[in-house]
Amino acid sequence: MTGVPARRKGRAWRAAVGPVALAVAAAMLSGCGAEGGDDSASGDREARYRRVIEDPHPSPADVIEAAGAPSGVVGADDGSLLLTYDATNVEDDEGPAATAWRIVGPDGRTVAEHAEHADAEDVRPAFRGVSGGFVQVPGDRGAFLLDVRGERHDVTVTDTPSRPRSGDVLLSEREPALVYRPATRTAAPPAGLPEEAVDFAVDERGTVWSVEQSLSGEPYRVVWQRDGRTLGSEPVPKAYGAADLAARGDTAAVALDLDEGVRGLLVTSDGGAHWRTVLAGGIPWKELTGLFVLEVLADGRLLVGEEGGRYWLADDPANSAFHELTTPATFTSFTVGGTTLYGIVDATTATYDLVRHEGLWISDDGGRAWRRAAGFGTAGVGVRSRVFW
Structure with a gap:
């Protein structure tokens, strides 16, 4: 925060x-x-x-x-x-x-x-x-x-990297990146994170999903690891950068970014075995100009939108088609818990x-x-x- x-x-x-x-x-x-x-x-x-x-x-x-x-x-x-x-x-x-x-x-x-x-x-x-x-x-x-x-209760924060395990929780993906381990009440940087990683997420099984940006001009790449072992990687379509990353269960998604803003998603619904791009899906991508929101529900459906604006929820865990949510007011903050949706309506000016x-x-x-x-x-x-x- x-x-x-x-x-x-x-x-x-x-x-x-x-x-x-x-x-x-x-x-x-x-x-x-x-x-x-x-x-x-x-x-x-x-x-x-x-x-x-x-x-x-x-x-x-x-x-x-x-x-x-x-x-x-x-x-x-x-x-x-x-x-x-x-x-x-x-x-x-x-x-x-x-x-x-x-x-x-x-x-x-x-x-x-x-x-x-x-x-x-x-x-x-x-x-x-x-x-x-x-x-x-x-x-x-x-x-x-x-x-x-x-x-x-005190939490011990250490500089010594530790490999994420099942049940660990990502506290912060930005510097300093920290993962919390409930069993020991410790927070530590994740070990084995690629040096070229610009964003990452940790799912409930301890799998580390990261987006790498090559210094040699190669396309961005999604890499997923568990217990220090690389399970797979997938290149981001060449024309795009990567604006955001979310992962839960077998679902992972990367926001595909151009200079003008987010223009689609790169999605897997089977743990990385197959990937597809979503450049339409019922979402008017060019109209999204605010801070992008990307969340994964417990059932694998994706929620996308912009903070303080409009939101779309996937019709099913395939995440190929989305419908816009009708909300009682403009939410200044939006998040998910399991499959429950939470929106906060608050003032935007003093x-x-x-x-x-x-x-x-x-x-x-x-x-x-x-x-x-x-x-x-x-x-x-x-x-x-x-x-x-």
């Missing part, structure tokens, strides 16, 4: 979400509050918001109410969810801010929560869902594990007020219906459902 620009709650980051139980999906929370409102209500909210970010010891409930929508959501293997919230200085890039997280158990009730004062220019923590909890991506404060009860439809939206039927989850108090959660078909 990157630094936070000057806006009310910071830029909503893409968060990896593990498989989650439908009980949680039906009882999730986000910050709640009136959308819009009269001038008096708006003024009251601004005053409350300022008090929260200036408070040296803010409460989680106050930060969540001020933030409105969560800035991220990740899931652990037992169905627990971690939601993060961010309230920053509206008037300036610098100044006071506040952050919070809340863990919701598989039954939909709040298990633990925490808030703290921050500075607007601070880099916000990012989390990844892992076996037994949630790991903070190493930053200025190092790394730690929050278990599903909200208890904090404001104290909530935007229309602000919050976390969930679909467990491939985007045919969406419901917005909302929090009620600090002891438990409930659902304010608004279904869009």
Whole structure:
């Protein structure tokens, strides 16, 4: 996750979400509050918001109410969810801010929560869902594990490379690249990564998929390895670069890039035995001009789109035909957990007020219906459902 620009709650980051139980999906929370409102209500909210970010010891409930929508959501293997919230200085890039997280158990009730004062220019923590909890991506404060009860455990970060194994989780694919091992609570660079790799992913079996850029002008190449042994490679079509890479199970996909933007996909659905290019598939590639999003669902279907824009979901795991998702509002952040879709509606400019439809939206039927989850108090959660078909 990157630094936070000057806006009310910071830029909503893409968060990896593990498989989650439908009980949680039906009882999730986000910050709640009136959308819009009269001038008096708006003024009251601004005053409350300022008090929260200036408070040296803010409460989680106050930060969540001020933030409105969560800035991220990740899931652990037992169905627990971690939601993060961010309230920053509206008037300036610098100044006071506040952050919070809340863990919701598989039954939909709040298990633990925490808030703290921050500075607007601070880099916000990012989390990844892992076996037994949630790991903070190493930053200025190092790394730690929050278990599903909200208890904090140290994570050892080492410079010694280690070969990824089954069950390992990719924490960061950019420098420094790190893979987390739940069994030992350690994070280490992946061993054996090709020197020419410009992007890589680690799937649940410990297979390392990487995109290599040749220094000799040869086409980009996809390489996949396991236990230090190269299993195969596939050249990217000559005219294209590689903009993004995603892998899960037997599915891997590379975004095919030209100077004008992403123009298609290179896809395998059988672990690399066969590859094909998707240059149409129902997606108007030339209209995608924003930050590209590429995700793999648990059933092998691909989700593609652009952050803050439109999204398309594959009709089936063959990933040759896609349909555009109908969403209740423009999502500022979008991610998947298993086969569940999560979209966050948040402000895109600095404001104290909530935007229309602000919050976390969930679909467990491939985007045919969406419901917005909302929090009620600090002891438990409930659902304010608004279904869009």
